Amino acid sequence: MKPDNWNRLAAAARQAPAEPPAEMPFGFETRALADWRARRGDNEAPSWTLLLRGALICSALIMALSVVMNYRSLQEREPGADAITDSAIQMSMLP
């Protein structure tokens, strides 16, 4: 059986001299570490975001609770001086 063309080509390719070991280019490790630092920063950011979100939710709850607790007093509050004056003027002008 005739040997496969690909096998012959691959065998020849394997015989090719190995490429020289890669020399690390100047500044590569600094770039890799900067990338690592940036990713770490990204990972730490969500904890702040969570904290802020929690604070926002807490303050919204406190606002809602204070409105509920003061609802009756808000409803029953006495009318202001302007409203009384306005009402008195209207009464006096009535026939």
Next chain:
Amino acid sequence: MQQEMAEAGLDMAACLERVRQRDEEAARSLVRELYPLVMKIVRSHLPRRIDEEDLAQTIFGKMFAHIDQYSGAVPFEHWVSRVAVNTCFNALRSERCRPELRMADLNEEEADVLENVVSTDKGPDPAEQLAARDLAHKMLEMLSPKDRLILSMLDLEERSVAEVRQLTGWNASVIKVRAFRARIKLRKQFARMMKQEEI
């Protein structure tokens, strides 16, 4: 301290522990130690339009990002190799199109290699080995990323199916079937190119 580590060979376990504690000097030593390994993998599976340094940097980024997931069950170099192979595979997958190789695309040496491979039983001359390697890579570029990765590891790097399985995480029978089909595709490609030559 750095020089001591380099001279004595890196104590990987200690270095990893320090990297986990965000020690940048240890991270620097780790990059320096693993760079040749990562570059060897990158050069074997580099997509056409991606710079090898960029890809290596992406691999180191992933390595640092997931270093807490390394359990120590396998040597760290194996774990990094797997990260590197998967990153290369993803980069290969992101290439939208695969080139159609024609005789006109080959340089003179590659065309000679092809003719020798097809017409003689002994294959290319020793002087043509570099051209043979370039031609082999060009032919692999026509395959799908998965087929390319498998055939490159099996036939060019002479890795076993078990090693490919370990590096990629793919099933052994999938690897064998894909390699078989990929070789058939390449055989057809050889025939097509020689037909073009005759025309």
